Structures are given as C-alpha cells and as structure tokens.
Amino acid sequence: MATIRDVARRAGVSIATVSRVVNEQPGIRPETRARVHDAIDELSFRPNAIGRSLKAGTSRVLGVMVPTLANPVFAEAVEGLQHEARKAGYGVMVTTSDYDADTERAAVETLMIGRVDALVLTVRDAADAATRAWLDAIDRPVVLIYNEPGSRPTVTVDNAAAGAAAAEMFVRLGHSRLAVVAGSLTGSDRSRARWLGFANALQAQGCPPPVKVEIPFHQTDLGQAIADLMAGDAPPTGLFCSNDLIAMRTMAALRELGLGVPGDVSVMGFDGIATCRLLHPSLSTVSQPSRTMGEAAATLVLKELAGGVAEPFTILPHRLVEGGSVGPPPRAAQRGPTTSPTERGVPST
Amino acid sequence: MATIRDVARRAGVSIATVSRVVNEQPGIRPETRARVHDAIDELSFRPNAIGRSLKAGTSRVLGVMVPTLANPVFAEAVEGLQHEARKAGYGVMVTTSDYDADTERAAVETLMIGRVDALVLTVRDAADAATRAWLDAIDRPVVLIYNEPGSRPTVTVDNAAAGAAAAEMFVRLGHSRLAVVAGSLTGSDRSRARWLGFANALQAQGCPPPVKVEIPFHQTDLGQAIADLMAGDAPPTGLFCSNDLIAMRTMAALRELGLGVPGDVSVMGFDGIATCRLLHPSLSTVSQPSRTMGEAAATLVLKELAGGVAEPFTILPHRLVEGGSVGPPPRAAQRGPTTSPTERGVPST
DNA sequence: CACGCGAATGAGAACGTTTTCATGTTTTAG
DNA sequence: CTAAAACATGAAAACGTTCTCATTCGCGTG
Known part of the structure; x- marks a missing residue:
C-alpha cells in the first residue's frame, strides 16, 4: 500500500x-x-483516510442506529440516508439495537468510539429519562428519526395525528369497538403517540376506549394473541396495528381463525411498507415516507456538521392509504354482542 | 474531547x-x-479509534455493499453480518449499488478509501470481466455473498440446483408451459444461474424452453409485462420469478388481469422473504437463509483477517417452501391452446 | 555494603496525512 | 539591471495512539 x-x-x-x-x-x-x-x-x-482523519479531526462517517434492518421501514430509511451521505462524500456505519435499551446504549457507544462525526438514531423512547441522559451527553450532532420530538433534532411524522386519522376512518365507516395491536406500547414513544392519538380521537367521537394487545418483539406468530382478543362476547370490529409487519401477521392470524378481512374484522397498519400494497386484500395503512425521512435526516445532520444549526424538528407528511383491509363492520356487530361471526369462529371464553 | x-x-x-x-x-x-x-x-x-487505527494499520471496520436495502433479503443479510461483526468488535460500513455496475465500482472505491479492513460484497455479476478485474485487484480480504462462486471466497446457495428444484416441482404438478420473470437475466449472475438450472431441468423433463420476461430494476408495476406474457395463444401456466419481490408484483399483476393464482397460473418466487409467507395465497418460493448468509460471510472474513484462510466457497442449503401460489395447471391448458382462461382474459395479440 | 536484577514507568519514534512557515525561484515593475 | 513581489516548493510540526527501548526504583543476595 x-x-x-x-x-x-x-x-x-x-x-x-x-x-x-x-x-x-x-x-x-x-x-x-x-x-x-x-x-x-x-x-x-x-x-489514507485514517491519516487524513487524524489530522483533520473528522472522519467523514455518519453513524446510524435503527432497531432492526429486518423491518423495511428502517431499511429504506437507511438506504435513503446512505445515498444522501455518499453524495456528500460521507460513509455510513450501521448498527441495530433490536429494540433493546441496553443494546441501544452499547451500540451508540461503539459508534462514538468509532469516531463517527455525527449520529442518526432511532431509539425506543426518546422521552425515557435514562435514554435522554446519555443522548444529551453526546458531544456531536445527533438527529433522531421516527422518534417523538424531544431534546434533539428529530425527523418524524405526526404520530398522534396519524393515529387520530386512523381512528376517524374507522368511526366514519361505522366501527366503534376497536383494538390496538402494538409491538411494545409501553416502551416505544412513537407507538405510544399513535395509541394516544387513536384513543383520544375515539373518545372525542364517543367510542369506548380501545382494547390494547401487546406483542413481544420476537414473537412472529400472533395466533394465540389474536384468538384471545377475538374470543370475547363483543370482539372488536377493527384492529389498529402499530406497524405493517404486525398488521400482516394479524391478518394471517385472523385468516387462521376463519375470520374474514374486512368482512368480519377490519385491519389497519402503520408504515406503508411497499409489499403490503400487494397483499390481498391490500393493507390499509398510514404511510410514512421512510426513504425521505432518511434523506432528510442526512441532510439535517450534514448541515449541522457544516456549521449550520439544525431545525429542532421536521415533521414529514403521513398519508392515509385506503386499501382493501378496512371496510364497514359486520351487521351483527352493530347490534351488539352476537354469536361468532362465522361458522369457524373461535369459542367464546 | x-x-x-x-x-x-x-x-x-x-x-x-x-x-x-x-x-x-x-x-x-x-x-x-x-x-x-x-x-x-x-x-x-x-x-480515539482513529489514532489507534493509524498506528495499528487496521480500522476494525468491515465494508459491505449490496444492491439495495429495500429488498429484505439483503437487509437481513446485512443485519446478520452486522451482529456478527459487532460481537468481534468490528463496525460495518454499508453502501448500496442499485444494481448498477458503475456505482458498484465507485462504491467499493469509496469503501476502500475509507480504509475498511475487509469487504463483503454482492455484485451484479461476479463472472463479468470488468468486474473481475477490479475485484481481483483488491488487496484486502473480500467475500462475495449471493454471487456465483468465482475467484473470491463466496457464500451463496446452489442457484442452479434451486432453479432445477423449482422446475421439477412445476413439472411434477403437470405444468409444461413455463415462463421466467427476472429482474435482469442478462446482468445478474445468480439470476442467470437460476434460469439455467430451471431451463436445463425443464429440458431434461422434455418440456419446451421457458419464455423469458425481463423487468428493469426500477419498474414496480408489472401490469403490462405480465399482460403481454399472458396474451398469447398458449400462455404459460407457471411463472418462475427471480425473486420474491418480483413474484409478489407478478401476483398483483395477475390479479389485475383477473387471473387466479394458482387456479389459472402458478407463481413461484425466490428468496424466502418472511412477509411473503403471509400473502394469500402464500407464495411458494425457494428460500435462502439470508441472515445466516450474512453471518457466515462475517465469520469468513473475520477469520481471514485473523490470519486464517477462507474456504473458497460456502454453499448454504436452500429450501423449497411450498405455499399456496403453486398448484396443478388448469385443465384447459393441459389440452393445448385454448380460449382465455377467464371471462376477463386479456385480448390475444 | 555494593551489586545486580526484576518490576514499573517514561521518553520518543512511528503511523499517513495536512498545513504553516520558510525558502528558493521566477516574474514584473521601476 | 535591480528590487520587490508573486509564485512554487520544501521542511517540519501536529493529530492521538501504540510500542520499543531506556531508565529508574526497590530490594534481595553475595
């Protein structure tokens, strides 16, 4: 060499x-x-970039942490970010946290030791005290994506408004008994915001509060959870899922139970993963511009590195995608508790 | 600091x-x-890792290039690779090539300037002369994933055998008129290998050679292409798609045309993307262990960095996943040319 | 009591750049 | 033709480590 x-x-x-x-x-x-x-x-x-970096005190590398690359939402954001970074001559170091708070901290520490110039992160909960503590201690530009706006510049959508929009759609179609199926309602700030927006909007419309179902991160088969949910006297007629992956699995579980979508139950997702549009029925969802979010985060962080000051938050527009998975509730449900909606319905508790 | x-x-x-x-x-x-x-x-x-690197002459960073992170196959491989790398104290720099040969070269160049210790790459075509030229010139450990084995250590599945397995499945069910829908048959070595394995197996079984349909990378709506394909007198009864994303879109296009899957046409994918199992009908596909491939590549490259010598190639097992998208051909097709299979059939050319 | 030996620590070079300041060489103007 | 100004280049320091040799210290041994 x-x-x-x-x-x-x-x-x-x-x-x-x-x-x-x-x-x-x-x-x-x-x-x-x-x-x-x-x-x-x-x-x-x-x-040799290393020699150069040492002298310059800058590595021209961006550090990125997302919960997982197995969720296309994050993968696409990283893709967008990477493109933007490369245009500016920056490299991108990627880490995943598996939605685990400890891993998050360790991963970011690793990135910092790697001397990245700036960070783009998605954390579980930007409002969590412990997280805020180490987040605020970072002495380099940091931009959060997908998180709820907090002490650091953030690129996201209006999760509460998006949740409300979903609720209004359900109500408009005649639903009143609704449930929320979430990955980790307690842990994730965005999931919580969506839930809050959803629940508040329902309340404003005079509906009962939605049932909550929480799914551990690694659980891919929702059969039991959904069966339990639908087993009651008056099962929900609409399910609002905290992301598209969960929505897909929910639909699969419903199909297993012999419940039709949207005939018996309507399902709504969140994220706007491209492949979900190709489902049958196609998934109704609240779409967020993932790739653009990645690009925006890159732009923001590069601007800050160039000496500019980043906007405290950038709210990108979400979009209600009306697919085939949401329709009016079944007739029976509108009259209150009834028998199982189909011949293969689950036994009631 | x-x-x-x-x-x-x-x-x-x-x-x-x-x-x-x-x-x-x-x-x-x-x-x-x-x-x-x-x-x-x-x-x-x-x-300071930079000071340390300068002295040590090693950056403890792995460079990774895949065509795109928007395809979960690659995203998962990167995820697996990243995990393995982190365990060993290595960071991962990620780049995407958008399936473009020039971008590939430029991206790798960028990684090399970034002084990564080793590279894990997926190139369009590892057999292409120009690609081989720059690939062979790299003076660091390189491991290819998804590519066909060549001059560099490679982690992949047996694409030809996998293609053959797909063909045999179609034939076993009674199909004989088949087509291949590929992203870029000419450009991608793995796509070519699958095609070859598929076509050879068909020939061995006495079937006519499959029709080829090529889809440009960025084209997401396959409506026209599939309509054209199915318009002939004796349209294929089975479609072998070069990856799951294309298979999903193919199914969507078929649905648009009013053709039933697998009633009128059977569809088979390649990759084993998790979400495709949740389609309805669920996608039959040849599944490759993406995450494991990423992990294996990391292990291999780290071993080489540690002074070991990497196996020239690692063939991981593929798995034929029998979903609901493949079934016997329609009766009519077995008797030869007929009228359009459904009342909404496409006009014949 | 001097000597030597091992353990603990320090001084300084080296890694490959960038950059400042100095130096040598043109060119230009007077 | 000379002086000054503009230009082209070189020497060396600096960035933050690691690592190789010294060096110092304490202490046991002859």
Whole structure:
C-alpha cells in the first residue's frame, strides 16, 4: 500500500506537494502536477483516510442506529440516508439495537468510539429519562428519526395525528369497538403517540376506549394473541396495528381463525411498507415516507456538521392509504354482542 | 474531547502508562492503575479509534455493499453480518449499488478509501470481466455473498440446483408451459444461474424452453409485462420469478388481469422473504437463509483477517417452501391452446 | 555494603496525512 | 539591471495512539 511518501519520492517532490496535488490546491506548476499524477497512477496510490482523519479531526462517517434492518421501514430509511451521505462524500456505519435499551446504549457507544462525526438514531423512547441522559451527553450532532420530538433534532411524522386519522376512518365507516395491536406500547414513544392519538380521537367521537394487545418483539406468530382478543362476547370490529409487519401477521392470524378481512374484522397498519400494497386484500395503512425521512435526516445532520444549526424538528407528511383491509363492520356487530361471526369462529371464553 | 495526554497529565503518569492501563496490559502497579482509571472517568476519556487505527494499520471496520436495502433479503443479510461483526468488535460500513455496475465500482472505491479492513460484497455479476478485474485487484480480504462462486471466497446457495428444484416441482404438478420473470437475466449472475438450472431441468423433463420476461430494476408495476406474457395463444401456466419481490408484483399483476393464482397460473418466487409467507395465497418460493448468509460471510472474513484462510466457497442449503401460489395447471391448458382462461382474459395479440 | 536484577514507568519514534512557515525561484515593475 | 513581489516548493510540526527501548526504583543476595 503506497503512501504519500512513496509518491513523493517517485515524483521527486516533497510530500507537501503531493498533498497539494491530491487535494487539488492551486499553485502547482502543471508540469509538477503531471509528474505527481503519474507517480500516483504508477503506484495506484490512494490517500489514507485514517491519516487524513487524524489530522483533520473528522472522519467523514455518519453513524446510524435503527432497531432492526429486518423491518423495511428502517431499511429504506437507511438506504435513503446512505445515498444522501455518499453524495456528500460521507460513509455510513450501521448498527441495530433490536429494540433493546441496553443494546441501544452499547451500540451508540461503539459508534462514538468509532469516531463517527455525527449520529442518526432511532431509539425506543426518546422521552425515557435514562435514554435522554446519555443522548444529551453526546458531544456531536445527533438527529433522531421516527422518534417523538424531544431534546434533539428529530425527523418524524405526526404520530398522534396519524393515529387520530386512523381512528376517524374507522368511526366514519361505522366501527366503534376497536383494538390496538402494538409491538411494545409501553416502551416505544412513537407507538405510544399513535395509541394516544387513536384513543383520544375515539373518545372525542364517543367510542369506548380501545382494547390494547401487546406483542413481544420476537414473537412472529400472533395466533394465540389474536384468538384471545377475538374470543370475547363483543370482539372488536377493527384492529389498529402499530406497524405493517404486525398488521400482516394479524391478518394471517385472523385468516387462521376463519375470520374474514374486512368482512368480519377490519385491519389497519402503520408504515406503508411497499409489499403490503400487494397483499390481498391490500393493507390499509398510514404511510410514512421512510426513504425521505432518511434523506432528510442526512441532510439535517450534514448541515449541522457544516456549521449550520439544525431545525429542532421536521415533521414529514403521513398519508392515509385506503386499501382493501378496512371496510364497514359486520351487521351483527352493530347490534351488539352476537354469536361468532362465522361458522369457524373461535369459542367464546 | 480528552486525549490520552490529558489523562496522563491528570494522573501524573506518562502516556505510555495510560495506554497500558487502557489496553489492560500487565505490569502496572494496582495503585497506578487506579489513579489512571480515576483520571479516565473524570475526563470521560474514550481512546480515539482513529489514532489507534493509524498506528495499528487496521480500522476494525468491515465494508459491505449490496444492491439495495429495500429488498429484505439483503437487509437481513446485512443485519446478520452486522451482529456478527459487532460481537468481534468490528463496525460495518454499508453502501448500496442499485444494481448498477458503475456505482458498484465507485462504491467499493469509496469503501476502500475509507480504509475498511475487509469487504463483503454482492455484485451484479461476479463472472463479468470488468468486474473481475477490479475485484481481483483488491488487496484486502473480500467475500462475495449471493454471487456465483468465482475467484473470491463466496457464500451463496446452489442457484442452479434451486432453479432445477423449482422446475421439477412445476413439472411434477403437470405444468409444461413455463415462463421466467427476472429482474435482469442478462446482468445478474445468480439470476442467470437460476434460469439455467430451471431451463436445463425443464429440458431434461422434455418440456419446451421457458419464455423469458425481463423487468428493469426500477419498474414496480408489472401490469403490462405480465399482460403481454399472458396474451398469447398458449400462455404459460407457471411463472418462475427471480425473486420474491418480483413474484409478489407478478401476483398483483395477475390479479389485475383477473387471473387466479394458482387456479389459472402458478407463481413461484425466490428468496424466502418472511412477509411473503403471509400473502394469500402464500407464495411458494425457494428460500435462502439470508441472515445466516450474512453471518457466515462475517465469520469468513473475520477469520481471514485473523490470519486464517477462507474456504473458497460456502454453499448454504436452500429450501423449497411450498405455499399456496403453486398448484396443478388448469385443465384447459393441459389440452393445448385454448380460449382465455377467464371471462376477463386479456385480448390475444 | 555494593551489586545486580526484576518490576514499573517514561521518553520518543512511528503511523499517513495536512498545513504553516520558510525558502528558493521566477516574474514584473521601476 | 535591480528590487520587490508573486509564485512554487520544501521542511517540519501536529493529530492521538501504540510500542520499543531506556531508565529508574526497590530490594534481595553475595
């Protein structure tokens, strides 16, 4: 691996001159420049970013942490972020936290040791005291994405309003008994915000508060949870899921139970994962512009690195996508408690 | 940001001693060690990875390039890789190539300048001469994933055998007129291998060669392409798609055309994306262990970095997942050319 | 009591850059 | 033709580590 010194020797100049040529600084005789370029080519010299970083005190690397890349929402955001970063000549170091608070902290610590110039993070709960503590202690630009706005610049959608919009859609169609199926209602700030917006809007419309169902992160089969939920006397006619992945699994579980969507139960998701539009019935969902969020976060953080000051928060527009998974409630449900909606209905408790 | 020098001053020792304490080297008096630790805590000193890297000549960062993170297959592989890397104390720099050969080269160049210790890549075509040229010129450990085995250590599945397995499944069910719907048959080595395995197996079974349909990378609506494909006198009764994303879109397009899956046409995917199992009908597919592939690649590359020598290739097992999207061909098709299979059939050309 | 030996610590070079300041060489103006 | 100004280049320090040699200290041994 050739160093600047090798190039200098070969070209018969000093390392300072080579550096100037490499960085395209003015004040080099064309002839000298050519000689240096030749040497660079001959040795296929690539300036060592580490040496450069050490001197410059900057690594030109962005650190990114998301809960998981297995959820396309985050994967797409990272993709957008990465594109934007590359355009600006920045690299992107990626870590995942698996929705675990301790892992979050450790992962960010690792990124900081890696000397990233700035961070783009999604944490479980930006309002959590412990999280805020270490978050506020970070001495570099930080931008949060997907989290609820707090002490750090944040790029997100209006989760409460989005939850309310979902509620209003259900109510408009005639639903009143609703449930929320969430990954971790207690732990995740955005999930909580969606829930709150949803529940408040329902209350405003005079509906009873929605039932809550919480699903542990790693549980992929929702069969039991959904069966339990639908087993009561007056099961919900509409389910608001805290993300599309859960919504898909919920639909699969309902199908297992012999319940039709949206005939017996309506299902609504959150995120707007592309593949969910291809389901049958296609999933109604609140879509957020993931890729754009990643791009916006990159732009924001790069701006801050360039000496600018980042907006405290950027709220991107969400969009209610009306798919086929939401329809009016079944007739029976409108009259109150009834028998199982289908012949294969689950036994009542 | 405190440096080792600040700590040394504060603890009243030399920087060498601090370095020894930080790196847990023996031969330090417990008392001294304690004093240094105190200073470290007081200044919340974190050793600068860049300084360390410069001296050590190693960055403890792995570079990863995949076509896109929007395809869960790659996102999951990166997730697995990242986990494994972190366990070993390595960071992961991620780039995407958008399936573009020029971008591939540029992206890898960027990673190399970033001084990653080793690379894990998925390229369009590992057999392509130009690609091989720059690939072979890389002076660090490189592991390819998803690509066909070539001059560099590779982690993949047996794409040809997987393609053949798909073909055999179709034939076993009675299909003979088949088509392949691929992202870029010409450009991608794995897609080509699947195609070859598929076509050869068909030939071996005495079936006519499959029709090819190629879909540009960014084209998400396959309506026209599928309509054209199904418009002929004797349209295919089974479609083998080069990945699950395309398979999903193909199913959506078929539905648009009023064709039933698998009643009128059977559809088979490739990859085993988790969400496709939740489709209705669930997608039959050849599943590859993406996460494991990422982990294996990380293990391999780390082993090589540790001075070991990597196996030239690792073939992980694929698995034929029998979903609901593949069934016997419609009766009519078995008798040869007929009228459109449904009342909403597409006009014949 | 001097000597030597091992343990603990320090001084300083090295890693590959960038950058400041100094120096040598042209060019331009007078 | 000379002096000054503009230009081109070089020497060396600095960034924050690690690591190799010294060096110092304490102490047991002859």
